[in-house]
Amino acid sequence: MSNNSEVREFLKSRRARITPDAAGLQVYGGLRRVPGLRREELAMLSGMSVDYYNRLERGNLTGVSDSILESLARALKLDDAERTYLFDLARAANQKRPRQRRRGPQKLNPAIQHLLDGMTGIPAFVQNGRLDVLGMNDLARALYHPNGDEPEQPQNFARFVFLDNTSQEHLTDWESTAQDVVAILRQEAARDPHHRDLTDLIGELATKSEDFRTMWAAQNVRLHRSGSKPFHHPVVGDFELTFQAMQLPGDEGLTLIAYSAEPGTPGHDALNLLATWAATMRSGTNQKVGGAHARPGTI
Numbered sequence: 001m002s003n004n005s006e007v008r009e010f011l012k013s014r015r016a017r018i019t020p021d022a023a024g025l026q027v028y029g030g031l032r033r034v035p036g037l038r039r040e041e042l043a044m045l046s047g048m049s050v051d052y053y054n055r056l057e058r059g060n061l062t063g064v065s066d067s068i069l070e071s072l073a074r075a076l077k078l079d080d081a082e083r084t085y086l087f088d089l090a091r092a093a094n095q096k097r098p099r100q101r102r103r104g105p106q107k108l109n110p111a112i113q114h115l116l117d118g119m120t121g122i123p124a125f126v127q128n129g130r131l132d133v134l135g136m137n138d139l140a141r142a143l144y145h146p147n148g149d150e151p152e153q154p155q156n157f158a159r160f161v162f163l164d165n166t167s168q169e170h171l172t173d174w175e176s177t178a179q180d181v182v183a184i185l186r187q188e189a190a191r192d193p194h195h196r197d198l199t200d201l202i203g204e205l206a207t208k209s210e211d212f213r214t215m216w217a218a219q220n221v222r223l224h225r226s227g228s229k230p231f232h233h234p235v236v237g238d239f240e241l242t243f244q245a246m247q248l249p250g251d252e253g254l255t256l257i258a259y260s261a262e263p264g265t266p267g268h269d270a271l272n273l274l275a276t277w278a279a280t281m282r283s284g285t286n287q288k289v290g291g292a293h294a295r296p297g298t299i
Helices: 003-017 039-046 050-057 066-075 080-093 110-118 138-144 157-163 174-191 196-208 210-217 266-283
Strands: 124-127 132-136 226-233 237-247 255-260
Touching: 003 050, 003 080, 039 050, 039 066, 066 080, 080 174, 110 124, 110 132, 124 138, 132 138, 138 266, 157 174, 157 196, 174 196, 174 210, 196 210, 226 266, 237 266
Parallel strands: none
Antiparallel strands: 124 132, 124 255, 226 237, 237 255
């Protein structure tokens, strides 16, 4: 994946998004040929020369200082996720480029799996930056695999969303979930552009999915820390849960995601019912639900 290309397209898209009025500039004369700010206007707002900004928008962030990036982020009115993304692009551009290598299958630390197993009242799982699910607890397994058909290999949620024909049926908020998936992959690609398996995954999705290509071209990034997601479960029914996504400090690149619900809400009642059903599944007294799948919110 070309870092220069990502930088160029991101800066162009964000410059086009800001109108002169929004930037506090007076506009004189007739029609403008650009949808947002001109390069010279953005350069002025950022406190740099036009030549220097042109160099940045060509995708060359080599040697750029944090102060320049901060000025550019303010002029473009970037939010926290976009600012982080810009700094990640610059950090990658200023690193020595190693040869891309494939990495072996990622294993979850047994202590983290033990932690998941101890979280008995809520569904919880751990994923990496590629959205491979590396471990989950019993309640998450009951939520995502009501047939007991958990695969031996790590699932990749991005492939499910964009390449599985059933995903739009199972995901009640498919559009939002798909946007989240693209945003997570884009953020990860900026942070670790030399991850061969990641670039291969993005290439595969771009080749096989028109929806992915369209969303990827929009250059949108967002932080995926908390929110709410609707679910449909073939046994429990329809309900909504809130989620929190937490980076694991001892395992770089891994995120623990936990779902919960306030007591007294339908979501809380659904979790209690799901826990009871999961216990019967573990005891082997429940029949598999034929042909049914859970509708995950976002992995």
